[in-house]
Amino acid sequence: MSAALPQNPSRRSVLKGIGMAALAAGPLSACAFGSSDQPSTGGSTGEKSNTNPFGVVANAPLEIVIFKGGLGDAYATDVHEPLYKKAFPQAEIKHVPTQQIAQTLQPRFAGGNVPDMISNAGSDMMDNGALQSEGQLLDLSPLFAAPAIGGTGTVRDTLLPGVVEAGLIGDKPYLLKYIYTVYGLWYDSALFKAKGWEPAKDFAEFDALLGKIKAAGLQPYAYAGKNASYYQYWMIAISAAQIGGNQVLIDMDNLKEGVWTSDPVRKAAEAWASIGKKYLDPANEGLTHTEVQTAQNQGKIGFYPSGSWLENEQKEQTPAAFQYALAPTPSVTSSDKLPFGAVRAAAGESYIVPSKAKNSAGGLEYLRIMLSKDGARGFTEKTGNITVVKGAADGLKLSPGAQSSNDALNKAGDNIITYNLFEDWYKEFETELRSKTNALMFGRITADQFCKDVQAKADAVKADSSITKQNRTS
Template sequence: MSAALPQNPSRRSVLKGLGMAVLAAGPLSACAFGSDDKPANNGPTGTVSANNPLGVAANAPLEVVIFKGGLGDAYATEVHEPMYKKAYPEATIKHMPTQQISQTMQPRFASGDVPDVIANSGSDVMDNGALASEGQLLDLTPLFDAPAIGGSGKVRDGLLPGTVEAGILSGKPYLMKYIYTVYGLWYDQALFEKNSWTPATTFEEFDALLGKIKAAGLKPYAYAGKNASYYQYWMIAITAAKIAGNQVLIDMDNLKEGVWTSEPVLKAATAWAEIGKKYLDPSFEGLTHTEVQTAQNQGQIGFYPSGSWLENEQKEQTPATFKYGLTPTPSVTSSDKLPFGAVRAAAGEAYIIPAKAKNPQGGLEYMRMMLSKEGARGFSEKTGNITVVKGAADGLPLSPGTKASNDALNKAGDNIITYNLFEDWYKEFETELRAKTNALMFGRITPDQFCKDVQAKADAVRNDSAVTKQNRTS
């Protein structure tokens, strides 16, 4: 996403012929990765020992593909890859940065010539659900059950709650989610202090505050409709969860009949549609996330919905006077099930190992290093983002945005709204949701029609026997 973390609408391709010509196509279909080929895990292996519990072949080459978006790739080239090279000096490491993950990787998946580790993110993200259903992803259970580096117990024991579960597809952990992300409304603390503006706790207060921001000559609220409309449906889903509790997101993930037309979702859509009607600039539907984010850094925008990767992604465009702040989405009514301070926070940013990787044991070891306190701390130092490794960032100086995220988490306490997994599970549905979100927020459809249209797409996916169904219980 990056937007670095979340996942933008993917463009898939149909690959034909020896030339691997890539033709523009719609959402990824099940056949795009060659399901007739049986995945192989027959990579080189070494002697299993206390220092090498995964049996890595010391001289086996390792290829790492990194999405170079908001997180950059210095965390890989200056932290994780040197850790691997230190442990296995005979191994050569091929590093490949790209912003076109799907376009670059699809031909390689189709041919079987895949790398060993992939940071699958960005606007050209691959469909993890489809990859898993095709047998193209390696089960990461051995990683999470391996001994933790530099600590006691297993790798999984040192991770924040819900981390392993966030990467489960069809009952197995195929994804390693790495960043603990906090979502909400971002603003410039310095600008707000200068104007004596205080973030609102209710939609009524939010409306009044946006009016003041508009009167000051700013765009009060903005998101990028061209490639980041998912930022806005997050806000609608979070608001629905505040109204009715986290069960509404579980129902969304499970494609439950009637969830999108339920009263909490309709109330949330109505509240946000009113904000769009009064305060969204229509031209923003044609802008990218970086364009809108940079406009905020230039003092032109009040609030922007996003995740806690935002500060790092914008560091090159952010003036020294700009100080990122985060506030939760406003409450709709006094009877909301969750308090104003409730925030959505979860393990995100998926890393995968192809089932046909040439060095799958090396890939697992590389991830084990990422999930060590040393690897996680180095990542935080390079990116400003907190990982899923417990305590890895303790004692590090925190930037304003990271501190704001931590403060929001501390205030939320147990009131954490958990991740929408349909983003990984049902990309065709998620792509349609993006389009309907723009239509709602820019006034082309009513909240009632939005709910009906999105529910119809959810029903179509639920009733499609060709789509592998997932299940979430908590």
Template sequence: MSETPEPGTGVDRRKLLGRTAAAGLLAVPGVGLLSGCLGSNDDDGGDQAEGEKTAANPLGVKEDAELEVVIFNGGLGTKYATDVHIPSYKKSFPKANVKFSQAEEISTVVQPRFAGGNPPDMVNNAGSKLMDMGALVAEGQAADLTDLFEAEALGGGGKVKDTLLPGTIEQGTFNGKPYVLQYAYTVFGLWYDSELFKKNNWAPAKTWADFTALLDKMKAQGITPYAYAGANAAYYQYLVILTSAAKIGGADVLKNIDNLEPNAWKSDAVKQAATAWAEIGAKYMNKANLGQKHTEVQLQQNQSKVGFYPSGSWLENEQAKETPPTFKYAVMPVPSVTGSDKLPNTAIYAAAGEMYFASAKGKNPRGGMEYLRHMLSKEGARGFTELTKVATVVKGAADGLTISPGFTSAQELTKAAGDNAFSFRWDSWYKKLDDECRAATNELMFNGGTADKFCDRMQKVADEVKNDSSIQKFKR
């Protein structure tokens, strides 16, 4: 992505999906999270558009009310919005003008509007410079999406909530209420060129010994065995480190981190994972990648200069223009670190990601939620996948699609993982932790950091967040 979400930030993408130290809505004692006057919309919402609720209009959208939509222009592009979702909305509400814009730095463009009291109605909060979602929720800027999930799905099939993959609503829930639609079902792993592997008779590695042996073979051929971009994509790598930790110690390792449990970052599983990956950084990476952006490093992989690249399933679409026809994307799970990992090699980090939300204090919050309902129709979800090569959280929407090698590989990874798919949420809940983990990860991987220093550094900031009464806490 232009600056991807990992998703989930998280992203995502980009939670996954992507976050940044340069942008955010930090909680400061005695000061509103968005600081500054919230403007005329900071009232009871009496001037907000609202129509009559009917079977065809279950959310009560005013049929001629303008809807403003802002989409992050990254690895997923924006055609899914302009070519699929907006036309779908317009079909239902032909009298409504849909005002569309895109941004590569969401916080730079949109954050001042929330502070000024004139936010867009629906925002795709993604990219490296996304807004602090936990702060938005705490400030009352994100609309409660309960009515959306309880509404009849567009096109039938029951309530919206019944058409979604398990865990979707929970992924966007803050202290019991859903405020965010995590829409893209993103699969994370180690991406490679299957044609390069065929040419060299290489096979995806399952064990750590096989993994390092394969990296040695790549190194011998002058290929940088493993790479990520330190300038803006450190979250790709910390996601991989914590994937290894979850495999070693079980998914509760990540739940404990989410819940700010005592010494969660100092668990044996996290230390073992950090130790293993620090060795990869010391032996198999190019230090020049520290100052490069993700698109620069991804291009190097397309040019057969990089072996493995950690990322989410948006990668193939993001690199479509740069990928030569001889390059075929494939993805493998993060290899098992020990012979006694609690989760199998096939276990993966995979979850709903790419955040979308309706503005509670916008002019048309009902329209914002209705737009999300159109995204969650089978037609809307299928169109998204066809244009982005990324699956959605809508059950069965991608059935029968054979879009590309990378998409197929990611689908196979998901099937093989079965119930052994996991995720974490601390990075979207606590931006301060996300910022620190990016820096700590770069130190570990590029600057000779140690596992103990990584764990101590992260635990110190986790404790600061836990003890800071101005930061709203979340739990799962």
């Protein structure tokens, strides 16, 4: 979920645009997939076979929209699209890169003219829950049940555990979560080695280390308040899960009453608010992610919270001597349920196929190609990020950041903190959480007020009958 420009449409604004089309065309939710158990694809389909399980018409045009953020778009233009073209030489592929997904595509959904596959990511991503509730997303169950390319078994058999579940909305997989992302505190290991600094294991050590970094003339800790405040609420959620266990995040996703005012969340908010008070530069609230990240590459910032796409996103700005490394989030208390070294890691970055696409069969096949060994391996080579396909990166020489992420996963073992799905399910709530995170970190509200305000918003979303509710069990 790499950051983009700061347009953040609420769930209602997305629904407004989509709803106009619904009023004109009838209730989408009633006719999106037909009446069969397996969802129908939009547009024409040809003869189905083991090598063409969705019946892609060989000369049907294919339109792909790619969020061009931290991952760039070369993985699409240089790997996945050529693989599709090899399978269907007569097909014309239209490639659309953008950082403004919702701004670009909301009018098209409202007008019924949608692409065939979309990388729905960044801070201007569309609300997946709203799209699904309006019948605009194709159920990807046939994708995961289809034969794997170049192997035996199904596509699902080739994936890491939990990948299909990460894309559920309700009880069906409408999202392909493609990247296995690791989250934490990023730093320049070359700089730290030269200074004799070691990442901290708990917040007392973290405070002391940040003091040393500040004394050396650097900003000790920074994040971009203008468009990437969600990077910081991730850190609060990770700390809360360390204190109270992964059930805290499950309760957040399920809008459980009182979770945001619970002791683990309050303690996590207090710990991070103290870091903000002592070490954040107020000017960072008005900066974008690229501005802050580039300042770190210039040796001006110690720690920066992000996901493992960061290294690739900054490759053009990163000096040769800079060595990205990932530090796990420090423990908050001596009685944390999860040990130091626990990391948040999960399948991330959503790829979707619109149910009303002219060539949704082609969209499904494109995703199947992405999930092939060649498609996944090529993606890692282009982006430095590991995919959800088992063993696809085996034997590849990894970059320092990717290697550090892999090492952190190996050290974490079973102590993996799982994803916050409310980002996909309840965009209106997530947008409010960003605002409150900035208010907390830049000292405008206390940790208690943060917890009360966020819980109030979660309660309001839960009480809103117009919002489809989701449930996560693990």
